[in-house]
Amino acid sequence: MHTSTRSAVLVQGIYKTFKKSQALQGIDLEVRPGEVMALLGPNGAGKTTLVKVLTTLIKPDSGNAFVNGRHVVDEPEKVRSTIGMAGQYSTVDDMLTGFENLRLIAGLRGFGRRGARRVADELLERFRLTDAAGRTAATYSGGMRRRLDLAAALVGAPPLVLLDEPTTGLDPESRLDTWEAVGELVAGGTTILLTTQYLEEADRLADRITVIDRGKVVAEGTSDSLKATAGQRLVLYVAEDHEIDPATRAAARATGLVPAVDRRARRVEAAVTDGRAALARALAALADEGVEVLEIGLHRATLDDVFLGLTSRARREAA
Ligand SMILES: Nc1ncnc2c1ncn2[C@@H]1O[C@H](COP(=O)(O)OP(=O)(O)OP(=O)(O)O)[C@@H](O)[C@H]1O
Numbered sequence: 001m002h003t004s005t006r007s008a009v010l011v012q013g014i015y016k017t018f019k020k021s022q023a024l025q026g027i028d029l030e031v032r033p034g035e036v037m038a039l040l041g042p043n044g045a046g047k048t049t050l051v052k053v054l055t056t057l058i059k060p061d062s063g064n065a066f067v068n069g070r071h072v073v074d075e076p077e078k079v080r081s082t083i084g085m086a087g088q089y090s091t092v093d094d095m096l097t098g099f100e101n102l103r104l105i106a107g108l109r110g111f112g113r114r115g116a117r118r119v120a121d122e123l124l125e126r127f128r129l130t131d132a133a134g135r136t137a138a139t140y141s142g143g144m145r146r147r148l149d150l151a152a153a154l155v156g157a158p159p160l161v162l163l164d165e166p167t168t169g170l171d172p173e174s175r176l177d178t179w180e181a182v183g184e185l186v187a188g189g190t191t192i193l194l195t196t197q198y199l200e201e202a203d204r205l206a207d208r209i210t211v212i213d214r215g216k217v218v219a220e221g222t223s224d225s226l227k228a229t230a231g232q233r234l235v236l237y238v239a240e241d242h243e244i245d246p247a248t249r250a251a252a253r254a255t256g257l258v259p260a261v262d263r264r265a266r267r268v269e270a271a272v273t274d275g276r277a278a279l280a281r282a283l284a285a286l287a288d289e290g291v292e293v294l295e296i297g298l299h300r301a302t303l304d305d306v307f308l309g310l311t312s313r314a315r316r317e318a319a
């Protein structure tokens, strides 16, 4: 159970408690070289805390974590020299230009004067910031800033890049830009651990997804395997507004979950794990409520269903 040269990231039983909150409660995680792992979780799940442990910004209370085979507590400098990091909050200096920001970071990473200029120029070009290179970062749009952040994480071409919520708060176009940049990194063989609250992002970018909630891993797998565990969705439509509430009650009884209701479409839906049996229970419950449905059926689960099902289950168990 010691160093692993095979894993880009290996996390074993990490705990971290802050004064009031148990941010990480025994996290296990592995990221293999060359893969994109998404750490998916709601606000406060512990994503940033884990990223900070892995980037040696904070020490865990217990457990072990290895990054590129190096122990995060015993060999922090070695860990830092093999990773790139873009945080949830921009680390870019507003007063410096895009070029100066990157040159500074390259200098800190051991590049000489010339090397630092070259690295800065290359990255500016790669992230379509050459035209803005001479402007201070304060004048950048959110998307440009995020690209600069990403560029900063790539100085020195680290084999592993950690991105904490790389697209939170971005408009759709900038989000696509960022996804594209991540795609290029992956194509170049970089291993990526990214955190996100967006299902779509995890679905689109990640080879594997680890869902965390309240400091614990609640699921792990590919997007497809997670969808398969969530089974299906029960979806029904009623004809009249007054039937929505009884139909919702029936769906809740049949699935054990709080259904999602679209009043305008008169649609009620909830995740189910035992498709046909749940459908049968729903039909019986609807008959009990005296509701005639317009349409009822089973649909393949989306990643949203997986996520909501998992995190709401964790909340129920905690309560
Ligand atoms: N420095 C700190 N001091 C005290 N509590 C903290 C600190 N950092 C994090 N926490 C707490 O630890 C828990 C996990 O926080 P963390 O920032 O890791 O969550 P997150 O998954 O990154 O959330 P978000 O999606 O909002 O960024 C939260 O309850 C948070 O309030």
Ligand SMILES: [Mg+2]
Pocket: 047, 048, 049, 088, 164, 165
């Ligand atoms: Mg965070």
